[in-house]
Amino acid sequence: xxxxxxxxxxxxxxxxxxxxxxxxxxxxxxxxxxxxxxxxxxxxxxxxxxxxxxxxxxxxxxxxxxxxxxxxxxxxxxxxxxxxxxxxxxxxxxxxxxxxxxxxxxxxxxxxxxxxxxxxxxxxxxxxxxxxxxxxxxxxxxxxxxxxxxxxxxxxxxxxxxxxxxxxxxxxxxxxxxxxxxxxxxxxxxxxxxxxxxxxxxxxxxxxxxxxxxxxxxxxxxxxxxxxxxxxxxxxxxxxxxxxxxxxxxxxxxxxxxxxxxxxxxxxxxxxxxxxxxxxxxxxxxxxxxxxxxxxxxxxxxxxxxxxxxxxxx
Amino acid sequence: xxxxxxxxxxxxxxxxxxxxxxxxxxxxxxxxxxxxxxxxxxxxxxxxxxxxxxxxxxxxxxxxxxxxxxxxxxxxxxxxxxxxxxxxxxxxxxxxxxxxxxxxxxxxxxxxxxxxxxxxxxxxxxxxxxxx
Numbered sequence: 001x002x003x004x005x006x007x008x009x010x011x012x013x014x015x016x017x018x019x020x021x022x023x024x025x026x027x028x029x030x031x032x033x034x035x036x037x038x039x040x041x042x043x044x045x046x047x048x049x050x051x052x053x054x055x056x057x058x059x060x061x062x063x064x065x066x067x068x069x070x071x072x073x074x075x076x077x078x079x080x081x082x083x084x085x086x087x088x089x090x091x092x093x094x095x096x097x098x099x100x101x102x103x104x105x106x107x108x109x110x111x112x113x114x115x116x117x118x119x120x121x122x123x124x125x126x127x128x129x130x131x132x133x134x135x136x137x138x139x140x141x142x143x144x145x146x147x148x149x150x151x152x153x154x155x156x157x158x159x160x161x162x163x164x165x166x167x168x169x170x171x172x173x174x175x176x177x178x179x180x181x182x183x184x185x186x187x188x189x190x191x192x193x194x195x196x197x198x199x200x201x202x203x204x205x206x207x208x209x210x211x212x213x214x215x216x217x218x219x220x221x222x223x224x225x226x227x228x229x230x231x232x233x234x235x236x237x238x239x240x241x242x243x244x245x246x247x248x249x250x251x252x253x254x255x256x257x258x259x260x261x262x263x264x265x266x267x268x269x270x271x272x273x274x275x276x277x278x279x280x281x282x283x284x285x286x287x288x289x290x291x292x293x294x295x296x297x298x299x300x301x302x303x304x305x306x307x308x309x310x311x312x313x314x
Numbered sequence: 315x316x317x318x319x320x321x322x323x324x325x326x327x328x329x330x331x332x333x334x335x336x337x338x339x340x341x342x343x344x345x346x347x348x349x350x351x352x353x354x355x356x357x358x359x360x361x362x363x364x365x366x367x368x369x370x371x372x373x374x375x376x377x378x379x380x381x382x383x384x385x386x387x388x389x390x391x392x393x394x395x396x397x398x399x400x401x402x403x404x405x406x407x408x409x410x411x412x413x414x415x416x417x418x419x420x421x422x423x424x425x426x427x428x429x430x431x432x433x434x435x436x437x438x439x440x441x442x443x444x445x446x
Contacts, residue, residue: 013399016370024318087319088344094365095354101361101368108368112349114319 003028004035007134012107015134019109022126033126036133041255043075043132043139044242047157049119049179052145054163055189057096058225059234060140064100066235067138073105075131075139079121082112089113093142107131119143119150125262128156146179154182155258158251159241161234163187164203166195180206183218185237191222191230216244279310320348320444321371325362326355327390330380335407335429339375342433343440359386363393366402372445376423378408383418391422403443407431 003021006014022029048056057078064074078093089112100106109127116122120143131139143153154160162183173180186207188199203220219237223230245251280288291297324340326333333355340350351369353362366374376387387406394400406418407427415426424443427436 013367013397016368020321020370082349083344083347086345086347088347089349090340090344091349091351091369092354095352098354098357098361101364102358108365110349110351110369112319 002032002035004032007032007036007130008039010135015107015130016109018130019123019127022130023111023114023121023123029126033129036129040129040132043128043136044159045128045157046138046140046238047143047153047160048140048163049143049146049150049153049160049182050163050187050189051147051165051168054145054165055223055225056142056145056163057093059163059187059189059223059231060093060142061097061100062225062228062231063235063238064097064106064140066231068103068105071105072137073135074100074107075128075134075136076100076106076108076142077124077127077131077139078108078110078142079113079119079124079144080110081144082114084115087112087114107134107136113144117150118152119146120152120156124156148176148178151179151182155261158245158254159184159238161185161187161238163189164199165190166193166199168199181210184216184241185234186218186220187223187230187234188220189223189225192224192227196222216241216248275306275310278313279306318444320373320440321351321369322348322373322375322440323351323353323362323366323369323371324375324377325353325357325365326377327357327359327362327386328378328380328382329356330378331355332379333377335379336375336377339377339407339427339433339436342437346437346440348440359389359393362390363397363399366394367397367399371402373440373443374402374404376404376406376408378406378410381409383408383410384414387418387423388421395422401445403445405436405439 003014003018007018018032048060050056060076064076067074080089080091080093082089091110091112094108094110097108100108111121113121124141128139141153141157143150160182164186186203188196200220207218221230221234221237223234288302292299292302322343324336326336340352343350353365376390378386383406391404394402403424404422405425405427406423410426410428418426425439
């Protein structure tokens with residue numbers, strides 16, 4: 001029995017192996033993903049983003065438990081940054097999710113960004129597919145601690161939750177472009193701390209400026225994840241958002257855009273691989289880079305030369 | 315581009331709350347380019363084994379300073395065998411008396427890194443014993 005078959009039959013070890021294979025861009029990955037594609041498209045993908053220390057991991061732990069009460073199966077993808085120097089990483093999001101480790105209805109995987117910017121890792125989309133095919137009802141993605149422009153999660157997730165906490169910056173932060181625009185639901189976590197009123201007020205002021213009639217108006221919720229406060233209303237809001245997406249036709253639109261992006265990015269990767277494999281040995285590449293460095297040539301000229309040679313050889 | 319990344323689970327089984335050593339090893343392996351998943355304190359053997367399987371790690375590094383290593387470590391290797399995951403290599407560290415080491419190795423622990431082990435030795439061990 002092959003890996004894809006085992007995943008569909010619920011073998012957790014096979015899921016783990018397959019995720020490793022796609023993370024390492026292994027040889028088997030493409031074929032297995034082909035086999036799984038037809039079984040995907042059922043999961044509701046939930047993104048959780050926000051600054052480091054806002055309580056994303058704890059919130060996800062409580063949210064997952066809340067969904068387990070409804071018998072939903074939960075996949076969690078927790079992303080932490082890889083070192084830009086050594087490629088190593090400390091993946092520590094699970095520390096807050098220990099109780100879920102032995103729940104057979106939960107599968108958690110930690111991933112390093114491995115050089116990918118934007119708050120996710122390159123393989124995140126494929127891991128979502130694997131967990132979807134594995135039968136998870138909700139797939140929760142925790143981004144790296146996000147600053148201002150890690151907005152990739154918005155195109156990956158159906159529902160994006162932006163987690164804030166009291167005491168980070170003034171109201172100018174809320175009118176900046178970027179991450180403040182991608183939340184479908186805003187959460188002020190650690191709401192028992194001083195300054196929660198002000199944080200909520202500033203978020204409300206920002207949202208009033210951007211609301212348009214007929215569009216989804218992001219709710220602002222207060223939670224204290226560590227003591228499980230506000231988690232049920234968060235779960236309810238997520239479900240309301242999902243039905244809004246479905247009834248407004250926006251879910252189909254979202255899935256179309258995501259599929260198109262995926263198709264184009266696979267195409268890009270495969271094409272580059274093909275061109276490099278047939279036209280560019282390591283030593284040729286080295287020669288080209290040296291000539292560009294010495295200003296004897298330039299990158300644009302070299303790329304068009306290679307592409308011309310590649311098309312001529314077809 | 316295909317790159318094999320070494321993944322290690324650093325785990326604290328049992329009841330002791332001393333994890334400075336575990337964190338130092340985690341940091342050293344990180345600086346050696348590995349992906350290190352840290353479980354946090356007070357984990358049961360079941361939690362550790364299930365985490366190792368979900369994370370598809372090559373190694374589990376156990377840290378125990380409570381004296382319960384003769385119970386906890388073999389329980390973990392037995393659970394791994396039960397789940398068909400005995401290819402995950404298990405090492406241990408902490409306050410472990412010399413005379414316990416042969417017994418632990420017999421129970422399936424690959425290596426014991428006692429206090430004072432140079433971090434480079436630990437890194438080298440992981441590089442040499444990576445799963446095929």
